[in-house]
Amino acid sequence: MTKNKKGKKAEKRKYHVPNREAFHRMNFLYQAAHSTLVQNPNNIELSRFYIATMKTIAKRLVLRIDPSVKRTICKRCHTLLLPGITSTVRMRAKRERHLVVTCIFCKQVKRFLTREGHQLWSEKPELRLDTQIDKQAADKGLLP
Amino acid sequence: MTSVNKEASMLPSTSKEAAVYYGAYNDLPEEVNKYKEELGIEKPAQNVFVESFLRRTVTSKRRVDQEIRNILSAKAIVMDVVKPKKVPTETSMKQRKSLTAKERRQLKIYDIKPDHQKYTIYEPLHYLWKDYIRDYLQILPEKGFNKQTLEKLLKADYHGCIIKVTKSKCPSYVGTTGIVVQETKNVFKIITKDDILKTIPKVNTVFCVEVQSLLVTLYGNHLRRRASERSVKKFKSKPTIDL
Numbered sequence A: 001m002t003k004n005k006k007g008k009k010a011e012k013r014k015y016h017v018p019n020r021e022a023f024h025r026m027n028f029l030y031q032a033a034h035s036t037l038v039q040n041p042n043n044i045e046l047s048r049f050y051i052a053t054m055k056t057i058a059k060r061l062v063l064r065i066d067p068s069v070k071r072t073i074c075k076r077c078h079t080l081l082l083p084g085i086t087s088t089v090r091m092r093a094k095r096e097r098h099l100v101v102t103c104i105f106c107k108q109v110k111r112f113l114t115r116e117g118h119q120l121w122s123e124k125p126e127l128r129l130d131t132q133i134d135k136q137a138a139d140k141g142l143l144p
Numbered sequence B: 001m002t003s004v005n006k007e008a009s010m011l012p013s014t015s016k017e018a019a020v021y022y023g024a025y026n027d028l029p030e031e032v033n034k035y036k037e038e039l040g041i042e043k044p045a046q047n048v049f050v051e052s053f054l055r056r057t058v059t060s061k062r063r064v065d066q067e068i069r070n071i072l073s074a075k076a077i078v079m080d081v082v083k084p085k086k087v088p089t090e091t092s093m094k095q096r097k098s099l100t101a102k103e104r105r106q107l108k109i110y111d112i113k114p115d116h117q118k119y120t121i122y123e124p125l126h127y128l129w130k131d132y133i134r135d136y137l138q139i140l141p142e143k144g145f146n147k148q149t150l151e152k153l154l155k156a157d158y159h160g161c162i163i164k165v166t167k168s169k170c171p172s173y174v175g176t177t178g179i180v181v182q183e184t185k186n187v188f189k190i191i192t193k194d195d196i197l198k199t200i201p202k203v204n205t206v207f208c209v210e211v212q213s214l215l216v217t218l219y220g221n222h223l224r225r226r227a228s229e230r231s232v233k234k235f236k237s238k239p240t241i242d243l
Helices: A002-014 A020-039 A044-061 A129-140 B002-010 B030-034 B048-057 B064-072 B090-095 B101-107 B120-137 B147-155
Strands: A087-092 A098-103 A109-113 B162-168 B177-183 B187-191 B197-201 B205-211 B214-219
Touching: A020 A044, A020 B120, A020 B147, A044 B177, B048 B064, B120 B147, B120 B177
Parallel strands: none
Antiparallel strands: A087 A098, A098 A109, B162 B177, B162 B205, B177 B187, B187 B197, B205 B214
């Protein structure tokens, strides 16, 4: 019995994420922005609005937006940057080799270096939540 | 004029006059004083020069006279502190990376164009919202709501849900149904089935929303927050005063 209970608690803890509701909502808004843009590629205004609300939620609760999401948002006009539809993506060899994503509407530029073996901070395996939780659980002897 | 003449008189002169000390504020030497009128030297009226100088330099235009009176009454005033107002130059405007609220309003970046005000465009959004609210609340429709889910519902997102006005102080709003497209602090913008974008104020209106075949009544007076702020705010249970 006790073992079972403990297991359940560990399970619960494993899935506990602070601000889960806000993340849920942000996820929905991001998807909504995508869906409106896919329905009609000219309907940027609404997708912009959704992205802007998503960003303000993140700002209010001090949540970090993952780079994979953040890199698809224009920081100037909150447009969802889809290559070929709302942005142009070009490789540039000058200076250091890098990727240039330009927002079609406000011409804001995003540059990403294409360095070999570069790893984003958020992609480091030791920082991931599930590995952290597993580690904590292993320390406490909850997991074999 | 006068100062130049004074300077000239102060120049180190011949050995005979070397013994006489000429300070900056001394009277002019007699040799010069004799030909005062020919040289055009006159003792200026007191503070005329100072006053005209101050008139040119004092920046606050409103109270020049008073300022000058203050200065002439020998109060210490630090002139350096007066800083000119910074006017945003073109380069500084270019360097700014985000749009200001004013620019956003001018560019109308959130306004939906008339061509996109069509019900069919937003149907998929409604299906997306249905999925979202199901995942979000995680309830069984047979069991109904408990207090927690109701609280959750207040913090939920309503973009994409079908909303119906059940009660309102303005009777013409009652009965309008449509998909919520935008939510602002005081207003829901909905698109009705006959492709009309309607703006419905939250004040003094009661909305009805269908969540998983359950009907929820939302009191607009309690929802008067910006859509993004609602997820942060803690709600207190208020007795609802009917319209």
